[in-house]
Amino acid sequence: KAGVTQTPRYLIKTRGQQVTLSCSPISGHRSVSWYQQTPGQGLQFLFEYFSETQRNKGNFPGRFSGRQFSNSRSEMNVSTLELGDSALYLCASSPTWSSSYEQYFGPGTRLTVT
Amino acid sequence: GQQLNQSPQSMFIQEGEDVSMNCTSSSIFNTWLWYKQDPGEGPVLLIALYKAGELTSNGRLTAQFGITRKDSFLNISASIPSDVGIYFCAGRFGNEKLTFGTGTRLTIIP
Numbered sequence: 001k002a003g004v005t006q007t008p009r010y011l012i013k014t015r016g017q018q019v020t021l022s023c024s025p026i027s028g029h030r031s032v033s034w035y036q037q038t039p040g041q042g043l044q045f046l047f048e049y050f051s052e053t054q055r056n057k058g059n060f061p062g063r064f065s066g067r068q069f070s071n072s073r074s075e076m077n078v079s080t081l082e083l084g085d086s087a088l089y090l091c092a093s094s095p096t097w098s099s100s101y102e103q104y105f106g107p108g109t110r111l112t113v114t
Numbered sequence: 115g116q117q118l119n120q121s122p123q124s125m126f127i128q129e130g131e132d133v134s135m136n137c138t139s140s141s142i143f144n145t146w147l148w149y150k151q152d153p154g155e156g157p158v159l160l161i162a163l164y165k166a167g168e169l170t171s172n173g174r175l176t177a178q179f180g181i182t183r184k185d186s187f188l189n190i191s192a193s194i195p196s197d198v199g200i201y202f203c204a205g206r207f208g209n210e211k212l213t214f215g216t217g218t219r220l221t222i223i224p
Contacts, residue, residue: 004156055209098209099210100164102162103212105149105159106156107155110154
């Protein structure tokens with residue numbers, strides 16, 4: 001069974017631009033979570049989607065948004081990029097929205113904002 | 115909100131030594147997960163724990179779900195070079211978000 005895939009793997013953007021990252025969960029998994037990882041802040045939770053509905057949200061500004069499609073694939077969007085948005089963005093999938101299941105991570109998208 | 119304290123922050127050991135690390139939470143969890151991350155990659159799940167007192171092994175790795183539900187422990191026996199990396203604990207209660215520890219960086223001294 002294929003793992004979580006994320007595209008693109010690397011991205012360079014300029015301040016003020018916007019970016020869309022994509023995540024395809026493990027086949028059969030219906031819950032997708034997004035995290036931002038930086039050296040200084042560690043792994044910070046962005047949001048979690050299940051059945052196309054956002055179920056949990058972290059403490060990030062409204063410039064960060066996401067959505068989930070009917071096939072469970074998810075995208076996250078960051079508008080008006082700032083230098084501080086440079087990070088590894090990780091997607092994780094789980095069979096369902098519950099603490100009874102583990103989350104599996106993709107390889108991440110490395111975003112650099114210049 | 116929930117906070118996870120993971121210790122130690124870093125460890126420098128010799129090959130063959132055993133390793134112990136732990137996480138403590140300010141509130142209870144009903145799931146504890148342990149991950150390992152290599153540079154530039156996503157975290158890889160090592161062990162999942164779902165019951166207080168549970169002790170689970172995965173090869174040379176053993177993890178325990180603390181009785182108080184506020185802590186968890188990971189032990190690595192007879193470390194080898196490929197054990198180098200950053201280890202993260204993560205906990206979750208109900209349908210709340212998964213909260214991660216700050217990580218333990220493991221380095222093996224030649």
